[in-house]
Amino acid sequence: MIAPPTPRSAASPASPAALVLVAHGATARLRLADGTEVTARAAGRDLQFVCGDEVQCVFDAQHGQWQLQRVEARRTALYRTNARGQSELVAANLTLLVVVLAPSPAPDLFMVDRYLAAASCARMGAMLLANKADEAFAPQEELGLAEYAALGISICRCSARSGAGLDALRERLRGETVMFAGQSGVGKSSLLRVLVPGSDAPVGELLRSAEGRHTTSAAHLYALPGGGALIDSPGVRDFAPAIAELEPRALGFAEVEQHAPRCRFADCQHLKEPHCAVLAAVAAGAISARRYESYRRLRRLRAQLLERAPRGRR
Ligand SMILES: Nc1nc2c(ncn2[C@@H]2O[C@H](COP(=O)(O)OP(=O)(O)OP(=O)(O)O)[C@@H](O)[C@H]2O)c(=O)[nH]1
Ligand SMILES: [Mg+2]
Numbered sequence: 001m002i003a004p005p006t007p008r009s010a011a012s013p014a015s016p017a018a019l020v021l022v023a024h025g026a027t028a029r030l031r032l033a034d035g036t037e038v039t040a041r042a043a044g045r046d047l048q049f050v051c052g053d054e055v056q057c058v059f060d061a062q063h064g065q066w067q068l069q070r071v072e073a074r075r076t077a078l079y080r081t082n083a084r085g086q087s088e089l090v091a092a093n094l095t096l097l098v099v100v101l102a103p104s105p106a107p108d109l110f111m112v113d114r115y116l117a118a119a120s121c122a123r124m125g126a127m128l129l130a131n132k133a134d135e136a137f138a139p140q141e142e143l144g145l146a147e148y149a150a151l152g153i154s155i156c157r158c159s160a161r162s163g164a165g166l167d168a169l170r171e172r173l174r175g176e177t178v179m180f181a182g183q184s185g186v187g188k189s190s191l192l193r194v195l196v197p198g199s200d201a202p203v204g205e206l207l208r209s210a211e212g213r214h215t216t217s218a219a220h221l222y223a224l225p226g227g228g229a230l231i232d233s234p235g236v237r238d239f240a241p242a243i244a245e246l247e248p249r250a251l252g253f254a255e256v257e258q259h260a261p262r263c264r265f266a267d268c269q270h271l272k273e274p275h276c277a278v279l280a281a282v283a284a285g286a287i288s289a290r291r292y293e294s295y296r297r298l299r300r301l302r303a304q305l306l307e308r309a310p311r312g313r314r
């Protein structure tokens with residue numbers, strides 16, 4: 001679908017700024033500064049853009065379509081490691097990563113840790129959103145949540161179904177550029193629908209999953225009514241941060257970062273080095289054993305991926 005061209009000529013140097021709502025290969029759905037939504041094609045093969053990117057575009061009158069010409073410098077960038085072990089951009093310009101979890105499907109806290117690590121290393125805010133407050137977490141899971149709270153990570157409890165906690169959530173998200181991330185089925189899209197009324201994802205972006213229910217297939221940015229933006233993203237089975245983005249000393253684990261300055265060796269990896277302040281804190285119970293295990297797993301994954309990466313490239 002092509003919006004009517006603006007009265008400006010294709011040669012105009014002042015091409016309008018736009019926001020990427022959905023990116024799909026060489027095509028993007030954009031929102032122009034005046035609020036119009038258009039579909040645009042990348043002007044060059046090496047233009048890389050994702051949901052949340054700010055871009056320059058121009059209407060190419062000759063071909064009757066919008067062209068995405070340039071991607072503005074990103075304020076933040078969230079990267080993951082893809083199935084081939086390569087670094088892949090997930091979303092741009094986020095100020096807050098919201099990891100959504102619920103009593104069902106059973107939460108994978110190791111994955112939550114890796115999201116938090118990625119957000120920390122990318123210097124964006126992060127919080128947990130415990131949806132389906134109408135259901136109960138298992139005692140072990142509540143313990144895990146309490147450990148996050150003790151680390152200063154905020155946890156908002158809500159229910160897209162009952163409406164509980166949504167006013168506080170709206171207040172927390174106001175003015176932020178947020179992405180909802182997490183496992184499939186935790187209720188990210190359900191929350192989006194109540195936070196952004198009338199935001200039913202366009203037909204074609206909803207696929208029937210094997211279980212016969214709708215699942216999100218592409219990240220999509222929506223304007224929040226109170227200001228800011230919300231990106232609904234497809235559920236994941238796993239998430240690994242891009243290794244090149246991980247801060248080498250603590251890998252984005254706040255409690256490791258806190259104790260690391262007292263390790264004997266400046267390059268301590270906190271695995272089995274002597275006089276490691278992090279290991280001492282784990283032994284003393286000052287660092288959660290589960291969180292430390294999570295740290296160890298990410299350390300191991302990072303080592304494996306570095307091993308696999310071709311020389312000179314990461
Ligand atoms: N009990 C309960 N169920 C909910 C709540 N919110 C959402 N659900 C249900 O959870 C299921 C999954 O919701 P979705 O919003 O599609 O989950 P999602 O996180 O977007 O899933 P993906 O798009 O696959 O990543 C649906 O059946 C919802 O009705 C809630 O607060 N309570
Ligand atoms: Mg969804």
Ligand SMILES: [Zn+2]
Nearest residue numbers: 263268270276
């Ligand atoms: Zn150490």
